[in-house]
Amino acid sequence: MVNVDALRGYAADLLEKGQVRAVIGYRRGTAGVLAQPCTIDEAGEAETLVWDPTCLNNLARYLVEDRQQQAAAQTRNKTPDGRPVAIVAKGCDSRAVAVLLQENYLKREDVVIIGVSCEGSGVIDPRKLAARPEGRWASRVDFAGADAFKVTVGGDETLIPARDLLADRCLECRAAAPALNDVLFGEVVTERGLDEPFRAVKAAQGATEDARWATWEHHFDRCLRCFACRAVCPMCYCPECVVDSTTFVNTPGTTAEEKATRIRWCERSASVSESALYHLTRAIHLAGRCIDCGECERVCPVNIPLRLLNTKLEMEAFEQFQYEAGRDFGQASLLSSFRDEDPNSFIR
Amino acid sequence: MEKILSKDRLREWVDALDDCEVLAPAFADSVWNYARVEAETVIDLSHTNTINPPKQFAFPQREVFFRFERADGVPRLTPTLPDPRPTVVIGVRPCDGRGMPRNDTVFSKEFKDPYYWARRERLVLVGLACNQPHSPNCVCQSVGGAPHAEEGLDVLMTDLGDRFHVKGITAKGGELIARGGDAFASLQAGDPAEVARVHAAASSHPQRPVAELGTVAEAIRARFDSPLWEEMARHCIGCGICTYLCPTCHCFDINDEVTNPNHGTGERVRTWDNCQFPDFTMHTSGHNPRGDLGSRLRQRVAHKFLYFVENHGTQQCTGCGRCISECPVGIDIVAVVDRVSRA
Ligand code: SF4
Ligand code: SF4
Ligand code: SF4
Numbered sequence: 001m002v003n004v005d006a007l008r009g010y011a012a013d014l015l016e017k018g019q020v021r022a023v024i025g026y027r028r029g030t031a032g033v034l035a036q037p038c039t040i041d042e043a044g045e046a047e048t049l050v051w052d053p054t055c056l057n058n059l060a061r062y063l064v065e066d067r068q069q070q071a072a073a074q075t076r077n078k079t080p081d082g083r084p085v086a087i088v089a090k091g092c093d094s095r096a097v098a099v100l101l102q103e104n105y106l107k108r109e110d111v112v113i114i115g116v117s118c119e120g121s122g123v124i125d126p127r128k129l130a131a132r133p134e135g136r137w138a139s140r141v142d143f144a145g146a147d148a149f150k151v152t153v154g155g156d157e158t159l160i161p162a163r164d165l166l167a168d169r170c171l172e173c174r175a176a177a178p179a180l181n182d183v184l185f186g187e188v189v190t191e192r193g194l195d196e197p198f199r200a201v202k203a204a205q206g207a208t209e210d211a212r213w214a215t216w217e218h219h220f221d222r223c224l225r226c227f228a229c230r231a232v233c234p235m236c237y238c239p240e241c242v243v244d245s246t247t248f249v250n251t252p253g254t255t256a257e258e259k260a261t262r263i264r265w266c267e268r269s270a271s272v273s274e275s276a277l278y279h280l281t282r283a284i285h286l287a288g289r290c291i292d293c294g295e296c297e298r299v300c301p302v303n304i305p306l307r308l309l310n311t312k313l314e315m316e317a318f319e320q321f322q323y324e325a326g327r328d329f330g331q332a333s334l335l336s337s338f339r340d341e342d343p344n345s346f347i348r
Numbered sequence: 349m350e351k352i353l354s355k356d357r358l359r360e361w362v363d364a365l366d367d368c369e370v371l372a373p374a375f376a377d378s379v380w381n382y383a384r385v386e387a388e389t390v391i392d393l394s395h396t397n398t399i400n401p402p403k404q405f406a407f408p409q410r411e412v413f414f415r416f417e418r419a420d421g422v423p424r425l426t427p428t429l430p431d432p433r434p435t436v437v438i439g440v441r442p443c444d445g446r447g448m449p450r451n452d453t454v455f456s457k458e459f460k461d462p463y464y465w466a467r468r469e470r471l472v473l474v475g476l477a478c479n480q481p482h483s484p485n486c487v488c489q490s491v492g493g494a495p496h497a498e499e500g501l502d503v504l505m506t507d508l509g510d511r512f513h514v515k516g517i518t519a520k521g522g523e524l525i526a527r528g529g530d531a532f533a534s535l536q537a538g539d540p541a542e543v544a545r546v547h548a549a550a551s552s553h554p555q556r557p558v559a560e561l562g563t564v565a566e567a568i569r570a571r572f573d574s575p576l577w578e579e580m581a582r583h584c585i586g587c588g589i590c591t592y593l594c595p596t597c598h599c600f601d602i603n604d605e606v607t608n609p610n611h612g613t614g615e616r617v618r619t620w621d622n623c624q625f626p627d628f629t630m631h632t633s634g635h636n637p638r639g640d641l642g643s644r645l646r647q648r649v650a651h652k653f654l655y656f657v658e659n660h661g662t663q664q665c666t667g668c669g670r671c672i673s674e675c676p677v678g679i680d681i682v683a684v685v686d687r688v689s690r691a
Pocket of ligand 2: 006174229233234236289290293296
């Protein structure tokens, strides 16, 4: 079991000794059952850190935010505090950090990874919880071994089989403990046997091409283009995205002619064609990079099964090139490397 | 006009509205959302609040203003004012009902928006009172509403077990009930008391208080430059969930969408826009007056609880709870208002 007090103590110690400038972790939210991301700057605040199955966010997203702020400080001629930032990381968060390191977005010495084990299970899918009687009124969810969660509603505690509440990404997860860490709380559990990797995408691609297109038309049609999927993704760190209306920042030097003739790759209308363009572009840009934290799918308010798009590409990477994003930050990245034995049957 | 509608005769009423587009909540893809009622649809009104509020039926995410083309070198514009069939939305929750008159105000006060009103005038909202809150984030009463509030609705239905109590609130609503003819029955002696009992029971559920509602506007004004905003927005990811799902957020963008540049063919389109996106306030110079997350959070909260009060005399938030429940990082407008008020 992760000893949360020990975790808090470790975080407080890092801050006390001035070894890190902040600790990114989870704390209790003010509304509903889910924990929320937090950044602790003072040792005294480390008491508020939590670790339980409602810690859904991929916190690597905030390392990206932090780096951008450090860069902004530098352009304002301020010398940023160069000490590292610590991050509480479960398996998928640590894989995301590994990709950021591999892509040289971060340097290894700039981050302290406080690994937490998923206790052999994982985190919950709030929609599965909400679908249960009284599920919307749950005030706590705790780990209860590898096979169950303890759900508290009012004064009542109920054990619910983990399988019934686990997020789909966790059911398919291949590495439920952070392989990349500076310290690890809880035990590494490798045997899970919940679901085979890529099960959902394998099932989905069994349908005919027409049926698949009809399905995705249905999904893209209800996309609101709120861009939560992109905003929450630790790998979507481009400062400008091709689908934004102001793609490529204007500066005082940008001429009127340049502004007027700029290509708009994607219209603002949330129509099937524009939303398909957005999602397919995003999926391609994540090939060999998505670590399947499932956050994009989790946050989608209309529940578009976005994991299918990304895991399809990750499955290709795995099956054809034995490549797993986030496995090892020292490996050459999928798209920038070539091996003589790589299959090339798809090149026509 | 007050009537009783047995639940097994709801479909009869809907069938009588055959010249209308009828929408009702449907549970699909694990979310409740409005869907067109078809011949085979089984209407299920056990819904929590729908993920999208009904604002889309007057203010769709995409509205074409006009089409343009160039014929023999001469530009030609074709107007595209919408001309929809009468649209009846069934099962609107009272918080969303209260959202509609707020949108009406925005789209009519200084300028009557013809596109909005072409749809709005043909829109009939049939509300359904909530017999209990749907989640801990329902805060309708804390912002001056109620689980059976009538404001903005044309009809209010109350679930009495095997039957609905149906009340016509506007003339439009009364006509809609009249079209159901025999499907409706008169109230029996005990019915008014039963309706009152159900409403009172629903109102008795405690809700999270929204600070001292009367003093919130002043508090926000006083704390405009507070570092609290930046602190509270520290983990905001800047997505559009809170605004796009809000029953009263109404900001939009206007673009020309060119389909064939050689013939100058295309459409001028209004789409939803969103104060949480960085490009919302981006000037052509590249300067962004709301360049950080804190100022954008402040904008949204101040619009709901300060600017709207100043401009139109009431809060703009109707307490539906969507922005709280759906925020990916747990930003909670009730807690935000509370902290600003107590700072
Ligand atoms: S989160 Fe969902 S609705 Fe929002 S842009 Fe992504 S897919 Fe579309
Ligand atoms: S694409 Fe989705 S699943 Fe993949 S890293 Fe990004 S948020 Fe996580
Ligand atoms: S501000 Fe939030 S709670 Fe208030 S009406 Fe809008 S979405 Fe609902």
